[in-house]
Amino acid sequence: MENGIYKCPIFAGLNREEIDKLLNGKFQTKRYSTGEIVAFQGGHYHSLLIVDKGTVRGEMINFAGDRVVIEEITSPRPIAPAILYATDNHLPVDVVAIEDTKVLSIPRNNFTCILQTDTRVLHNFMQNMSDRSKFLSDRVRMLRFGTIKSKLAGYLLEQMQHNNSPEFDIVHTQQELADIFGVTRPALSRALSQIIETRIINSKNKHFRINDKDKLIAIFKNI
DSSP: OOGGGGGOGGGTTOOHHHHHHHHTTOOEEEEEOTTOEEEOTTOBOOEEEEEEESEEEEEEEOTTSOEEEEEEEETTOEEOGGGTTOSSOBOSSEEEESSSEEEEEEEHHHHHHHHHHOHHHHHHHHHHHHHHHHHHHHHHHHHHSSOHHHHHHHHHHHHHHHHTSSEEEOOOOHHHHHHHHTSOHHHHHHHHHHHHHTTSEEEETTEEEESOHHHHHHHHHOO
């Protein structure tokens, strides 16, 4: 296995030997090339998938045929943990590798035994599901409500908080951001230009600086 699985939040607080003992070889690994489908939207989710190395993207096609990016999942995080024990355990998104990726798969029955064996893993798993539920609720709010500028402002505020600095680089292209927000690239570009013109932010390529956090928050709340 790659080192990623040993750093997975589900196994927080356990050492390598403890993790190996719990897994006991009852898992599979598979490598995916960039652009390859890891799991299909609508497919049954019978095994917990964990990104051992690389990055995948959860995306869905809406009724209009538009692609909407829900989130990106990097090593060593699990994929859709809340779906594993759902009554309707069909995946709501396509999971696509956006770089060369290795995924570890633990069958649900085996993972259930792990949860029953070690309460630390049980606690970590429940916490992870709760955190993901909150994240997805915020993501749905961003996708469904507000103007393009408010969505963009919310994203930039998230990046500032994540980097603990008003100055940061983003990993996404404008097209990728447009997909995340469920808008067209030209519309996103116009909204970004309008915010830059107010000098609330500065931007060059993928580098951003937030000059006035309060005014950016005001844009975000204008929904």
